Amino acid sequence: MLALAAAFVVTGLILLSKPCARDMRLFLASLCQDLALSLLGFLAGLRLLGAVEATEAMPLMPSFKRKRAAENAEEPAAAEPSPLLDLPELAIDCILERLPPAELRNMSAVCRSMRERCRGDHLWERHMSEKWGRVLGRSARDEWRMHLASASEAGSSAGRVSGGGGKRRRWLAALSCVCPVVSWIRPRADGGSGGKSSGPVLDDSIMSWYMSMESGKFWFPAQVYNREHGHVGFMMSCYDAELSYDFHTDTFRARYPPHGRRTVVMEDGVQWDRVRAPPVDTLAHDLHASDCLHELRPGDHIEIQWRRNKEFPYGWWYGVVGHLESCDGNEHFCRCHLSDTVVLEFNQYTPGSRWRQALVNRKDHREEGNEGDGFYGGIRKLRSKDDISKWRQLWPTDILE
Numbered sequence: 001m002l003a004l005a006a007a008f009v010v011t012g013l014i015l016l017s018k019p020c021a022r023d024m025r026l027f028l029a030s031l032c033q034d035l036a037l038s039l040l041g042f043l044a045g046l047r048l049l050g051a052v053e054a055t056e057a058m059p060l061m062p063s064f065k066r067k068r069a070a071e072n073a074e075e076p077a078a079a080e081p082s083p084l085l086d087l088p089e090l091a092i093d094c095i096l097e098r099l100p101p102a103e104l105r106n107m108s109a110v111c112r113s114m115r116e117r118c119r120g121d122h123l124w125e126r127h128m129s130e131k132w133g134r135v136l137g138r139s140a141r142d143e144w145r146m147h148l149a150s151a152s153e154a155g156s157s158a159g160r161v162s163g164g165g166g167k168r169r170r171w172l173a174a175l176s177c178v179c180p181v182v183s184w185i186r187p188r189a190d191g192g193s194g195g196k197s198s199g200p201v202l203d204d205s206i207m208s209w210y211m212s213m214e215s216g217k218f219w220f221p222a223q224v225y226n227r228e229h230g231h232v233g234f235m236m237s238c239y240d241a242e243l244s245y246d247f248h249t250d251t252f253r254a255r256y257p258p259h260g261r262r263t264v265v266m267e268d269g270v271q272w273d274r275v276r277a278p279p280v281d282t283l284a285h286d287l288h289a290s291d292c293l294h295e296l297r298p299g300d301h302i303e304i305q306w307r308r309n310k311e312f313p314y315g316w317w318y319g320v321v322g323h324l325e326s327c328d329g330n331e332h333f334c335r336c337h338l339s340d341t342v343v344l345e346f347n348q349y350t351p352g353s354r355w356r357q358a359l360v361n362r363k364d365h366r367e368e369g370n371e372g373d374g375f376y377g378g379i380r381k382l383r384s385k386d387d388i389s390k391w392r393q394l395w396p397t398d399i400l401e
Helices: 002-017 022-057 064-071 089-097 101-107 112-118 121-132 138-161 165-178 180-184 206-215 385-393
Strands: 220-225 237-246 251-256 265-270 301-307 315-322 341-345 357-361 368-370 374-381
Touching: 089 112, 101 112, 101 121, 101 206, 121 206, 138 206, 138 220, 206 237, 237 265, 301 385, 357 368, 357 374
Parallel strands: none
Antiparallel strands: 220 237, 237 251, 237 315, 251 265, 301 315, 301 374, 315 341, 341 357, 368 374
């Protein structure tokens, strides 16, 4: 060991005495570090050995509590309450299943065992479905997976940049064996010397997704009824947007994609009743494949894609199937469902308005329209009473021009 210490001293003197080539300096610096760690390990062993010998030489003092208990053995000891982890597994699961999300998250910070229990997907599936289920669709799940992958790549890059953190922790561990005070120094989790922590690490658990939604840090794709605070030009329509949740107001912030010459449009305070999950997987700029044209009859409720021009994204607009001009509307003699032409009526507009009615071809309907009246795209039939009721709730108080 003396030879090791001598080599360490000589190497240090070489570094301090005269200039060396850069490669030689790096080699000698690495050698010094290895020698220093070996020396610290040797000193730690001597310290540990001395502590063991001192323990063997010193008689153990009897515990005051044990002595007090022996003196009062005749008095019955009061039963201490059983810790939560001493309960049966089924009882613990029943307790956790009844906790709200905030309390369940607090329980996960109690200990490592409770953290694993409280992060179970089976506990969070119900909370996720009850709060976010009606605004999250398949596109939101895909976006969450991409968000996780992006966060993972960013974390890997940060880890490569701060690669010296491991060496720093080894030095602190070695020094703590010789000087216990050093053990109080905790290395930073992010490996940096300044700035704020990057926050909790994301994972693919439902709890992580729930908390990201709750914090508003995750923007997810959804659709908004009557966008831009009920702008008259968007009444009785539903457009794609990216949303984030504001837990302070229990509302959403919507970010509408740019189109034409317009930039990104933001809207705050979007209420829950104006948000829905996309009913189909068709993107905002893609034509939806209509699969209901052959069965449309007068009185059916529909949603149809419409956009102002080719640069705009599609929005879904509410309407009903009407009768042909040659039909008197008598259900016993109506043959409108046999015609190749389907009449679509948008009764939120005043009679005579160019937006009041549109005609589409039942057999060969693609995108129809022009730059003046806009372009009509794919059609989907509304089969749910809840969907129809939702549109009726949004009906404007005044007929639109």
